[in-house]
Amino acid sequence: MDHDPTAPIPSHSPRPDAGPTPTTTYTSALTAPPAPRLRRRRGRRIGELTAVGILSAALATGGTWGVLSLTDQGPGATSPAATAAQSGGGDAASVVPVSTAAKANPDWNAVTDAVAPSVVAITVKSGSSGGEGSGVIIDDKGHVLTNHHVVSGAGDNAKITVTLAGGATYAATVAGDDASTDLAVVTITDPPKDLRPITMGTSGGLDVGDPVMAVGNPLGLAGTVTTGIVSALNRPVTTSRSEGQSQDPFAQQQATPVVTSAIQTSAAINPGNSGGALVDAAGRLVGINSSIATLGGAGGQSGSIGIGFAIPIDEAQWIADQLIRDGRAQHALLGVTPSDGSATLGAATRSGAQVRKVSSGSAADKAGLLEGDLIVGVDGTDVRSAESLVGLIHAKRIGSTVSLSIIRGGEEQTIKATLGAKPTDQG
Numbered sequence: 538m539d540h541d542p543t544a545p546i547p548s549h550s551p552r553p554d555a556g557p558t559p560t561t562t563y564t565s566a567l568t569a570p571p572a573p574r575l576r577r578r579r580g581r582r583i584g585e586l587t588a589v590g591i592l593s594a595a596l597a598t599g600g601t602w603g604v605l606s607l608t609d610q611g612p613g614a615t616s617p618a619a620t621a622a623q624s625g626g627g628d629a630a631s632v633v634p635v636s637t638a639a640k641a642n643p644d645w646n647a648v649t650d651a652v653a654p655s656v657v658a659i660t661v662k663s664g665s666s667g668g669e670g671s672g673v674i675i676d677d678k679g680h681v682l683t684n685h686h687v688v689s690g691a692g693d694n695a696k697i698t699v700t701l702a703g704g705a706t707y708a709a710t711v712a713g714d715d716a717s718t719d720l721a722v723v724t725i726t727d728p729p730k731d732l733r734p735i736t737m738g739t740s741g742g743l744d745v746g747d748p749v750m751a752v753g754n755p756l757g758l759a760g761t762v763t764t765g766i767v768s769a770l771n772r773p774v775t776t777s778r779s780e781g782q783s784q785d786p787f788a789q790q791q792a793t794p795v796v797t798s799a800i801q802t803s804a805a806i807n808p809g810n811s812g813g814a815l816v817d818a819a820g821r822l823v824g825i826n827s828s829i830a831t832l833g834g835a836g837g838q839s840g841s842i843g844i845g846f847a848i849p850i851d852e853a854q855w856i857a858d859q860l861i862r863d864g865r866a867q868h869a870l871l872g873v874t875p876s877d878g879s880a881t882l883g884a885a886t887r888s889g890a891q892v893r894k895v896s897s898g899s900a901a902d903k904a905g906l907l908e909g910d911l912i913v914g915v916d917g918t919d920v921r922s923a924e925s926l927v928g929l930i931h932a933k934r935i936g937s938t939v940s941l942s943i944i945r946g947g948e949e950q951t952i953k954a955t956l957g958a959k960p961t962d963q964g
Contacts, residue, residue, distance in 0.1 A: 634736045634820035643748045643818040649762050651820035654702045655735035656813055658754040659687055659709075659723065663695040671753035671813030672699065672723065673735050673822060675857060679728030682857050683812030684827050685714045685721045699725050701732075702760060713860030717868060718931070719776065719795045719827055720853055721812075722860040735814060738821025740800060740849035743767050751804040751826055751845070753813025765804030765843075771918050773925040774799040774846050776828045798928035799846040800824045806845030815847040825853045852932040869933045869956040872899020873906060875923040880911040880944040887944060889913035890926035904954035907945065914942030930956070 634651040635644060657672045659681070670687030674680070681699060688697060688711055700706045707725045714721035725732075747767045755761050774797050802815060806829050815824035824847030832842060859866040878891025889911045895901050906912075912920050915929045916939055933939060935958045942951055 635818070640748055640818055643750075643764075645750060645762070645764055648750055648816060648818065648820045649752075652735065652750070652752050652814060652816050653760055653762070654733035656702065656752045656754075656760070657681055658700040658757075658759045659683055659812065660698045660700070661688055661695050662698075667695075669754060669757050669809050670811045671809065671826070673812070673814045673825065674732055675722075675737075675854075676734050677728075677730075677732050679709075679725035679732065680712060680857075680861055681709070681723045681725065682825060682853060683721050683723060684825065685716050685719045687812045688721050688723060689714060689716070697723060699723065700759065701729075705729070713864040713866070715856055715860060715866040717795060718848065718852065718856050718866070719797070720825065720848065720856045720860070720866075722857050735816075735822045736820060737854060738817055738819070738823045738850060740823045740851045743770060743800065743817070743823055745770060748818050749802055749804055749823065750816050750818075751802065751806055751810060751813060751847075752816065753806075753810035753826060755805075755807035755809040757809060761810075763805040765802050767800060768803050768844070769801040771798045771925075771929065772801040772846065773797075773922060773928045774801075774828060775924060796924055796927045796931060797827070797846065797848055798852075798925070798932045799827075800849055802845050802847060803843050804845060805841040805843070807840050810845075823850050824848060825850065849932065855934055867935060868959045869930060869935045869937065870900065870959040871926075871930050871939075871954060871956060872896040872901040875912065875926050877922050877924075878911055881947060882944055882949055887911065887913050888921045889944070890920050890923045900954045900957045904941070904952050906941070906943070906952060906954070909945075911944040912941055913944055913949070914940075916940050 635647045655674045657674060659670045659672045661668050661670075668687070670683060672681040672683035672687070675682050688695075697709045697711065698706050699709045707728065709723045709725050712722040712724045745767050749765060749767055751763045751765070753761060776795050776797070800815065800823070802824075804815070806826050810826045811828075813826045814822055815826050817823050826845065826847045828846045829841060830844035830846075856866045872895065873892045874894040874896075875890035876893050877888070879886055879888045880891075881887075892901070892906055892908055892910045892912065895906055895908060912926055914920055915926065918929060920926050920929065920942075930939070933956055935956060938953055938955045940951055940953055942949060
């Protein structure tokens with residue numbers, strides 16, 4: 538799946554927690570019709586805010602999309618560690634920008650000083666419309682990692698500018714983008730020599746309860762920092778754009794939903810934070826802020842309600858490397874079509890991703906997965922729905938071997954599968 542590592546599965550779309558529903562099948566990354574959606578917010582509409590309605594308009598059309606579908610899932614195991622730190626190489630865990638880092642008593646002043654110069658504001662304009670978001674400088678060549686939805690809404694002829702922490706603004710172009718993971722890399726045109734790339738961390742080292750800071754451009758307020766904790770790991774989140782009738786290009790529905798095995802955080806994230814940094818107490822990048830939960834409805838709250846989500850850096854860095862090198866990204870493929878399901882194991886009932894179809898010659902086929910198997914775990918992380926499986930596989934690298942916990946015939950067993958690559962002709 539283009540965003541689905543499981544099979545012909547597409548990827549993201551929000552829906553509320555639902556119990557096992559075998560009739561809901563994820564065919565391509567997420568093709569199944571989702572339940573009520575939470576809406577994703579794009580960049581702020583430019584020139585259409587009234588003096589009285591500025592805040593509400595920014596929240597309604599601002600740069601963070603907010604929507605998602607939550608599947609109840611515990612923290613589970615962490616994702617694989619990143620393989621490299623900055624462009625200079627080295628072990629991410631050994632690079633500590635803030636030596637006074639302490640989980641019990643973070644020095645947020647020092648973290649801000651270390652991280653703020655590496656976070657930028659991104660503006661996209663096309664005709665009378667436009668939007669704002671955030672981005673993170675990842676090397677000294679001018680590459681900035683951000684969200685796909687930050688740069689894609691205004692079309693191919695949009696003008697993109699990047700404003701550094703010091704206030705200087707530069708033109709930029711899209712080096713590559715990937716709708717299925719909601720990631721993109723833009724390149725600053727003629728970047729200054731004193732760029733401050735952020736220090737890469739690893740999302741694989743996070744624990745629930747760890748302190749984190751979000752840095753970005755919420756509602757156009759550049760350089761804003763908020764703090765909180767890691768509320769959950771491997772949270773299945775499906776996002777999509779607003780489906781309203783607005784003529785704003787940033788409000789168009791995203792063709793392919795995005796499913797992420799996300800970092801959930803209590804750090805306040807608002808429209809405009811999209812593409813910004815989520816860092817740990819040592820000032821290392823652990824995630825790219827991408828979505829927020831909203832209350833939904835016509836009068837629903839569109840700003841932060843204390844539930845934000847970030848794409849783990851271990852996944853984001855792997856995608857960014859491909860976008861810089863090739864302009865596009867390939868994704869891991871398991872080769873199954875899953876749906877929500879359940880099975881009995883002794884006296885207990887387990888929920889998981891039920892295998893509806895196994896693609897011939899795929900990683901799943903070679904590993905011996907069968908139709909009817911219920912996948913309940915990936916590398917020690919619980920799988921409680923098809924959406925959860927999609928997000929976890931999507932975060933893996935091509936060629937990696939995963940350990941799948943399945944229930945077959947009333948018994949639990951483990952199967953190892955080496956993930957293949959999604960054919961490039963599938964979109």
